[in-house]
Amino acid sequence: MTVKLFRLAWRNVWRNRRRSLITLAAMSLSVMLVQGSHNLSVGVYAQMIDNGVRAGSGHLSVYVGDYARSRDEKLTFHRADLQTRIAALPGVAQVAPRLYLPGMAQSSRESRGILLTGVDPEVERVVNPFLRKLGADEMLRSIDGRDAVIGEKLLRELQLKPGQKFVVTVQGRDGELASELLRVRGVVRTGMRDIDGSLVLVGRERAAKILGVPDAIHELAVILVQAQDDVTVYPQVVALLGPHPGLRVVPWETAMVNLANAIKFDYASQQVIFIIILLIVTIGMVNTVLMSVLERMREFGVMRALGATSRVLVTLVLTEALLLGVVAALFGTLLGSGLTWYLAEVGIDLRDYIAAEIEFGGVVFEPIIRADWDWVWMGKLALWVIPLSVFAALYPALKAVRIAPVEAMRQV
């Protein structure tokens, strides 16, 4: 009987072909839209996280105590063999040691507040997307030289030119001010005003010498091959930190709260839109099923006169909605895959729409945004559409059985 009822439901769906097709089109296009924009967001977020962690503190970062929050310059540590051991973990691409010293930079004409950042030039070159653009003659040459790569805005404000000298002054560990003469080797432009106005990159050992604590660093930024590997790498890093009491490993969501929150907020507001879209589609679905039920009241009356229980009729109407939902889920996912394919392969070029870089949660957007495939989520959404359309048919189904068979048969 179930098989027969299924076939009857299927034929009923196609009874009014045009109406069913319009409903299916609306549902499928919504599925496509929601899947496509979700995948686009996933792609954009992944790119932002990637840029963010590379320019920032890594997917995971190792600090002393609460340095992530307090930024207390005294919280330095020595790498010992940690850097090489973490770098050897499976899933880890790079480990970048960094020393951050707030201070002043002075040219012959101007002075500005800066963040003197000591880095490992070879590692940083690979990791940091902004340094990759620099030519070989613009990059720091050694870990303890006097070369400096500075932000474009800072260069302008200090009225410097590449090759010219300037002086940085920071507070040493002994409490005395320590100054050092540096030379501008390269200039970077990140698009973020704060960074472009305060960045001074030097070799890590040079910065440590100015501080007066050789080999000191504030941070080991761990860059992973794939962002989602953080769950497996994290405990291994924790294990390596065992013999180093006081050191802690922090995921990027904690180290870069602004970026994490910006993404969460953006995705939450998108979900609200998704829910509204699905709600509108559901209402359209209620309308379609209700119309098809009202047209067939007489038929339902006849079926009940012949001995069909109200349960059979409710099952029939819900099955019709179920079939519509299944077709819409399948077809919508097909369309959604097509859209995602386009967005992943071709992407959207934002350069036509925005003049300058857009900063989001402390990270700069790439001008071409691309989608990433999130099959699991696409499948989940498609599976949700089915119960949703069955839900939409509940009221029409009740309508079909509430009326007495004699009344129903009297209708035209």
Next chain:
Amino acid sequence: MPLVQLVNINKTYQLGNQQIHAVHDFSLSIDRGDFIALAGPSGSGKTTILNLIGCLDKPSSGRIEINGVDVAQRSARQLSDFRLRELGFIFQSYNLIPVLTALENAEFTLMLQGVPKAERRSRVTDLFRQLGIAGLEERRPNDLSGGQQQRVAIARAMAANPQVILADEPTANLDSHTAIELLDLMRRLNAEQGITFIFSSHDQQVIFRARRVVRLKDGSLQSDSLESAE
């Protein structure tokens, strides 16, 4: 024991602040194997009485017994099951399900009963042959003439081997030649298989073919005769 017994039935409808007595103090006893015509002018209560016997409607007062069981004692579910297994229905406008083929329409009640496919097929194919519509199994109702559709409806009513077949003006939409042919067919099934038929009609030629004629006027029994009037 009579198959169907109506005792002092009244049926009133409330229409605005007006009370309509569709059936007034009506009693009738129907035996197994009867071939009864309900006759009477429009509005005399024929449909109302058929609906009451078919358990599609409840009387305002009075008692209806089928097979000795008081219908009022049964639940809605039991009545559904009762209609499915013991009653067959034929309607004036055929009321076949348009998306089902002739064969599937005729199988409908067997399908609801959960009868296996092979058994359904053989039963319905057999009926189609008896009713002279063999070869039309795969047609949709829209592709059949009125007379053919009504024969499919008879097949549907008979498929589940009901005790009684109720037919409200089964020939009203057919031309007189087809109407008489259909009546003769019903009468043959009655004679050969002992199926009880109760049908209503305006048409003297159709009423003439009944063995027992129950005449109604304004919801009351006017006459109940074993011979047809003319």
